[in-house]
Amino acid sequence: MISIARKTLLHDWRRFLPAAVAVAFSGVLMTVQGALLLGIVSANALYVTQSSADYWVGFPGTQSVELGRTVPADTAAELYAEAGVSHTEPLLIGSGDWRAAQGGGVSVTIIGIESAADAKGLDRVIPRALRNLLSAPGAIAIDAADAGKLSVKLGDRAEINGRAVELIGFIDGLRGLGGVNVVASLQTARTLDTALPADGGATYFLYNVKRAGEGESIARRLNNRGSPPRYEVWRAGMLADMSTLYMLLDSGAGIAFVFATLIAMLIGAVITSQTLMAAVAGTIPQYATLRALGVPFPRLRKIVVEQAAWVGLAGLVASLVISLTIALLAAIYRVPFDLRISVIAGASGVVLLVAMVACMLAIHRLRDADPASLLR
Amino acid sequence: MRPVLQATHIEKSFNVQNIRTRALIDVTVDICRAEFTLMIGPSGCGKSTLLAILSGMSSPDQGAVHVGSFNLSELTDEQRDLFRLKYCGFIFQGFNLFPALTALEQVQVPLDYMNIPEDEARERALLALDHVGLSKRKHLRPAEMSGGEKQRVAIARAIVKRPVILFADEPTSALDSENGRNVIEILRATAKETGTAVLCVSHDMRLLSKADRVLQMEDGRLLRDERPNAVSQSTERDVP
Numbered sequence: 310m311i312s313i314a315r316k317t318l319l320h321d322w323r324r325f326l327p328a329a330v331a332v333a334f335s336g337v338l339m340t341v342q343g344a345l346l347l348g349i350v351s352a353n354a355l356y357v358t359q360s361s362a363d364y365w366v367g368f369p370g371t372q373s374v375e376l377g378r379t380v381p382a383d384t385a386a387e388l389y390a391e392a393g394v395s396h397t398e399p400l401l402i403g404s405g406d407w408r409a410a411q412g413g414g415v416s417v418t419i420i421g422i423e424s425a426a427d428a429k430g431l432d433r434v435i436p437r438a439l440r441n442l443l444s445a446p447g448a449i450a451i452d453a454a455d456a457g458k459l460s461v462k463l464g465d466r467a468e469i470n471g472r473a474v475e476l477i478g479f480i481d482g483l484r485g486l487g488g489v490n491v492v493a494s495l496q497t498a499r500t501l502d503t504a505l506p507a508d509g510g511a512t513y514f515l516y517n518v519k520r521a522g523e524g525e526s527i528a529r530r531l532n533n534r535g536s537p538p539r540y541e542v543w544r545a546g547m548l549a550d551m552s553t554l555y556m557l558l559d560s561g562a563g564i565a566f567v568f569a570t571l572i573a574m575l576i577g578a579v580i581t582s583q584t585l586m587a588a589v590a591g592t593i594p595q596y597a598t599l600r601a602l603g604v605p606f607p608r609l610r611k612i613v614v615e616q617a618a619w620v621g622l623a624g625l626v627a628s629l630v631i632s633l634t635i636a637l638l639a640a641i642y643r644v645p646f647d648l649r650i651s652v653i654a655g656a657s658g659v660v661l662l663v664a665m666v667a668c669m670l671a672i673h674r675l676r677d678a679d680p681a682s683l684l685r
Numbered sequence: 686m687r688p689v690l691q692a693t694h695i696e697k698s699f700n701v702q703n704i705r706t707r708a709l710i711d712v713t714v715d716i717c718r719a720e721f722t723l724m725i726g727p728s729g730c731g732k733s734t735l736l737a738i739l740s741g742m743s744s745p746d747q748g749a750v751h752v753g754s755f756n757l758s759e760l761t762d763e764q765r766d767l768f769r770l771k772y773c774g775f776i777f778q779g780f781n782l783f784p785a786l787t788a789l790e791q792v793q794v795p796l797d798y799m800n801i802p803e804d805e806a807r808e809r810a811l812l813a814l815d816h817v818g819l820s821k822r823k824h825l826r827p828a829e830m831s832g833g834e835k836q837r838v839a840i841a842r843a844i845v846k847r848p849v850i851l852f853a854d855e856p857t858s859a860l861d862s863e864n865g866r867n868v869i870e871i872l873r874a875t876a877k878e879t880g881t882a883v884l885c886v887s888h889d890m891r892l893l894s895k896a897d898r899v900l901q902m903e904d905g906r907l908l909r910d911e912r913p914n915a916v917s918q919s920t921e922r923d924v925p
Contacts, residue, residue, distance in 0.1 A: 310797045311790045313783060320785030320826075598781040601742060602846070603770025604798045605763065681742045683777045684733035684854050684886075 314615035328584035332624025335577030348645030362515035373555035382509030399511030403502030421498025582667035601680035621664030688715035695748035726902035774843030833864030
């Protein structure tokens with residue numbers, strides 16, 4: 310069977326190029342926008358994603374990690390009582406008012422972490438040596454990118470809530486969304502923010518399990534203990550996703566994304582359909598001749614559908630290649646770019662939808678292929 | 686003379702800007718096998734309308750078209766498609782070839798839609814191209830061919846199906862005299878050699894001497910029906 314669709318695409322590729330470019334453009338626009346947005350809002354989940362703990366225990370009903378409230382001290386005892394739990398530690402999240410030697414006040418978030426060498430809290434960004442240094446009273450660390458905002462250099466002294474602190478190290482990878490994160494030991498955090506529990510309670514308890522397979526059943530058991538529940542257990546990934554989603558919806562950034570997606574879809578659909586329609590219109594006499602020779606209408610429709618599918622596929626591949634290249638550049642230049650499979654799948658789905666809509670409009674044009682119109 | 690197509694009392698009208706125009710008025714005609722029939726007449730006399738109705742591409746307001754046991758007016762659109770696919774070939778003034786396909790592929794396409802196996806389709810396409818004298822040009826695309834060659838490819842595409850009736854609408858008007866003569870010779874030879882009924886609509890008076898039969902139309906009516914020469918008979922293929 311001679312494929313008129315494919316032969317025409319190859320022979321007349323210049324004619325179909327704009328459609329493939331439009332599809333690729335929609336795909337790239339959606340993917341990049343989505344990945345950038347996720348990269349930015351996923352900063353809201355940094356406390357979770359920069360820690361290697363498997364499970365987080367916090368106040369029941371917490372929607373986002375920074376909104377955690379105190380869970381009582383005996384939670385720790387319940388975690389220790391679970392034979393499958395290998396490691397547990399508290400994590401504190403408080404707030405304070407920063408005052409440097411020069412400059413005004415800045416509101417900061419205080420993260421109190423366990424200073425033991427095997428601690429899991431923020432262990433992806435706080436190396437063992439730095440953690441050790443933090444155990445000194447009043448010692449703090451901040452993300453290097455926030456130094457300017459706090460007007461502070463390494464070794465400088467400042468005050469948080471009127472208590473002296475000393476910057477003993479910089480962190481790479483804990484830059485918040487607008488706010489500033491100050492990391493300290495549990496003891497230092499408690500002295501800086503007196504609202505934090507001093508009785509052994511914590512904002513979160515982090516734990517790991519001995520065998521990965523048991524994780525879910527332990528979490529389920531803990532979650533079903535006590536009514537009303539005094540705490541809730543989340544997988545780390547789940548709490549991170551909740552926090553990202555919360556910021557996405559809360560900040561209104563999600564709406565911007567939806568809007569950009571609609572624009573990308575519209576532009577893609579308009580250009581692709583125009584191109585396909587022009588291609589069909591240019592081939593109407595040939596199609597009409599096939600109709601005269603008795604080729605049924607659905608067989609002609611198949612030609613257009615096949616062309617649209619190839620155009621969509623070509624655009625999709627181009628979009629993937631470009632998006633991956635941008636992701637690579639973003640990684641090199643340290644731009645927050647979170648290219649997830651879900652973003653790629655979503656954008657690909659929309660792109661194929663665009664090609665389908667364009668195809669349907671082009672098929673409509675095929676109705677002009679009336680064989681009687683060839684007779685004059 | 687055995688008619689392969691019989692049209693009786695055909696009427697067709699059009700509304701153009703709220704004015705009703707009678708394009709065909711009580712036309713009764715039959716088309717015979719192995720004959721090269723030429724239909725002539727001035728512009729707007731209804732030749733093309735009659736061709737569209739005889740080939741089942743449009744329906745008459747009144748009257749019937751019988752081909753073998755089929756009454757075209759009673760068939761559905763799908764059945765008429767199937768009828769044309771099996772029994773009709775068409776040649777138009779514009780050659781209407783696909784720019785992307787080679788001469789061989791252009792000719793093979795209709796056979797693909799008739800579900801003829803690839804090898805056989807290719808062989809038949811080569812034979813058809815040979816019949817129009819283009820077997821050496823089979824690899825060329827339309828952009829690389831002259832007008833006459835393109836029309837010969839279009840003829841090969843029409844005859845490769847071995848149609849019972851071959852309709853040609855102004856097949857020579859876009860060609861110079863030599864190419865026009867060639868095309869007519871091929872159509873005439875097709876009628877004689879394969880028994881196909883060839884109905885050719887044309888303005889071209891040079892064709893008059895080549896036709897087995899001449900139908901003259903004017904103002905929607907069939908004025909004259911003449912057979913200048915004797916016609917041989919053939920019994921190769923018939924519509925059941």
